[in-house]
Amino acid sequence: MNPPNTFLLYGANGYTARLILEKVAQFGLTPILCGRDETKLRPLAGQYGFAYRVADLADSVALGAALQGVAVVLHCAGPFSKTALPMQQACLRNGVHYLDITGEIAVFEQGAALDAEAKRAGVMLMSGVGFDVVPTDCIARYLKDQLPDATHLQLAFANDGGAVSHGTAQTAADGLGQGGLVRENGKLKTVDYAHKVLTVKFLNEQTLPCMSIPWGDVSTAYYTTSIPNIETFMAAEPMAIRFARAGNYLGWLLRQKWVQRFVQQQITRRITGPNATKRSRASTQVWGRACNAAGQSVEARLFGPDGYDMTVLASLLITQKVLQGQARPGFQTPAGLFGADLVLEIAGVNRV
Numbered sequence: 001m002n003p004p005n006t007f008l009l010y011g012a013n014g015y016t017a018r019l020i021l022e023k024v025a026q027f028g029l030t031p032i033l034c035g036r037d038e039t040k041l042r043p044l045a046g047q048y049g050f051a052y053r054v055a056d057l058a059d060s061v062a063l064g065a066a067l068q069g070v071a072v073v074l075h076c077a078g079p080f081s082k083t084a085l086p087m088q089q090a091c092l093r094n095g096v097h098y099l100d101i102t103g104e105i106a107v108f109e110q111g112a113a114l115d116a117e118a119k120r121a122g123v124m125l126m127s128g129v130g131f132d133v134v135p136t137d138c139i140a141r142y143l144k145d146q147l148p149d150a151t152h153l154q155l156a157f158a159n160d161g162g163a164v165s166h167g168t169a170q171t172a173a174d175g176l177g178q179g180g181l182v183r184e185n186g187k188l189k190t191v192d193y194a195h196k197v198l199t200v201k202f203l204n205e206q207t208l209p210c211m212s213i214p215w216g217d218v219s220t221a222y223y224t225t226s227i228p229n230i231e232t233f234m235a236a237e238p239m240a241i242r243f244a245r246a247g248n249y250l251g252w253l254l255r256q257k258w259v260q261r262f263v264q265q266q267i268t269r270r271i272t273g274p275n276a277t278k279r280s281r282a283s284t285q286v287w288g289r290a291c292n293a294a295g296q297s298v299e300a301r302l303f304g305p306d307g308y309d310m311t312v313l314a315s316l317l318i319t320q321k322v323l324q325g326q327a328r329p330g331f332q333t334p335a336g337l338f339g340a341d342l343v344l345e346i347a348g349v350n351r352v
Contacts, residue, residue, distance in 0.1 A: 006030045007319055008070045008096075010087060011077025012052070013040040016101060016130070019312045020076070021048055027316045029323070034066050035077065057086040060093075067094040072322045074315055075100040080107045080127070088125055092117060097124045097327050099318060101311055103132030105181055105188070108219035115331040124327040126334065129318045130311030131159070133216045134334045135286045136232075137224055138343035139300050140217060141335035142351070143290035144225035146298045150290035153227045155217050156200045156210040158235035158285040159307040181214040183222050183230035194244040198233055202285040203301040203352055208235040211244055224336040227290065235285070282306035304349040313346045 005028055011017050012033035021044075024031055033045050033052040045052035055066040057077075063086070067073065073096055077083045080102035088111065091098040100107070111125045118125050128137070136155045144150055180193045194211035201207045215232035222230055236244070286302040304310055318334060321327075328337055335342055343349050 002032070002069045003030060004071075005323060006032060006070055007323060008032050008034050008053070008066060008073045010034045010055075010066075010073055010075045011083075013037065013044055014076050014078075016308060016311055017076040018044075019308060020074070020316060021050075023312050023316060027320045029316065029320060031074075032066075032070065057083055060086075060090065063087070063090040064094055067091065067096045070096060072097040072099060072319060072327075074129075074319050078102065080104050084127065085110060088114060091125070092121045092123055095121060095123060097322050098126065099129045099315065099322065100127045101130035101132075101315055102127050103130075103216040105214055105216055105219045108216060108223075109188075111331045112219075112223060119330040122329045124322070124329055124332055126318070126332045126337070128216050128220055129315045129334060131284065131307035131314070132311075133220045134314040134318075135284060135302055135304060135310060135343050135349070136215070136217045136288070137220050137333055137335040138340050139286050139288040139302055139351075140221040140225050140227075140290075142300050142340035143288050143298055144227060145340055146300075147290045147292055147296060149292045150225070150227050150298075151293050152229040152291045153221060153225065154198065154231050154233065154289045155215070155221065156198060156233035156235065156287045157215075158200075158202055158206070158208055158210070159282060179214075180212055181218050182212070182232075183218050183228065186222070186228040188218065192245070193247055194236075194241050196231065196233075197241060200233070200235070200287045201301075202235075202287055203303040203350070204283070204285060206285070209238060209241065210235045211241045220333045220336075223331070224333045284310050300351060302343065302349065302351045304343070304346060310346065314343070317342075317345055 009031040012035050033041055033050050035041050036056040038054045041052045053066040055062040075087050081104050084107045088098050107127050111127050180191045182189050182191055196212040198210045200210045210233035213234045217232050218230055284304045284307050289299045291297040
């Protein structure tokens with residue numbers, strides 16, 4: 001029988017999971033490391049003194065065995081568009097709560113579609129327990145609490161000074177040529193990438209151009225707040241915005257399998273993730289604005305640590321809460337379940 005602070009960390013050899021292993025003791029948690037490659041898991045488990053289990057997501061029997069005796073899985077193996085569903089299904093079969101660190105809209109919508117089944121199984125499905133979408137989801141909930149009849153929501157973020165991990169780059173590559181997404185009258189609507197640009201003043205007094213992107217909150221903020229019209233933005237240099245808009249005309253090319261294979265090969269060859277020095281110099285900035293039909297509006301801003309550090313701290317905080325019994329069966333969002341102040345429990349986060 002595993003102790004009550006035990007959880008399964010799947011994708012334990014990945015960049016973000018390794019960062020989680022560095023901080024897990026601060027939360028009083030004990031992970032069981034899990035993944036498909038024992039040659040990578042065994043030395044990692046030895047390094048930290050944790051147990052490990054081997055299971056390929058395509059092997060339902062091995063996956064079921066890996067889930068035995070644990071109450072929650074923190075799933076860190078992307079791209080989640082390919083990996084989330086088999087783990088979610090395994091959790092439903094075995095009565096285990098599911099968490100992941102995705103930012104992919106399709107994965108959030110997939111979880112929402114499994115809501116009724118999860119409730120019958122007594123299992124919670126919560127995606128986006130990291131940088132995407134905890135800080136932005138909490139801002140969305142905060143704005144909804146301030147303006148309960150809000151009909152429109154805009155969210156923007158800037159993550160300066162950092163770099164991307166291998167998994168994040170792969171996820172971005174999978175979306176090449178797919179365009180953007182917004183929420184309009186409660187429905188997801190395809191739009192051009194960077195179809196709109198806002199000038200946003202963040203909490204650090206920086207005023208930055210932000211282009212519209214298909215960020216996870218187009219999905220999650222809707223389930224958290226019920227606001228029917230949602231747009232999401234990312235700070236970007238003017239040149240990057242021009243390139244993003246040019247990509248709208250090259251979607252047919254970017255969707256070609258040979259192009260995506262080439263990009264994936266370059267990612268594998270070149271990207272490993274930001275080091276500790278880069279992360280220490282980076283920060284997360286979030287801005288949000290909600291408006292109602294009468295023309296009233298409210299704004300909020302948030303400042304916090306680098307996106308990867310935010311992911312580590314938020315995911316461990318939520319894992320801890322779930323292990324303490326703070327779970328609700330069905331599809332849930334971070335701020336929908338834990339409230340707008342969840343993000344303020346993370347060291348270094350300030351909200352105005």
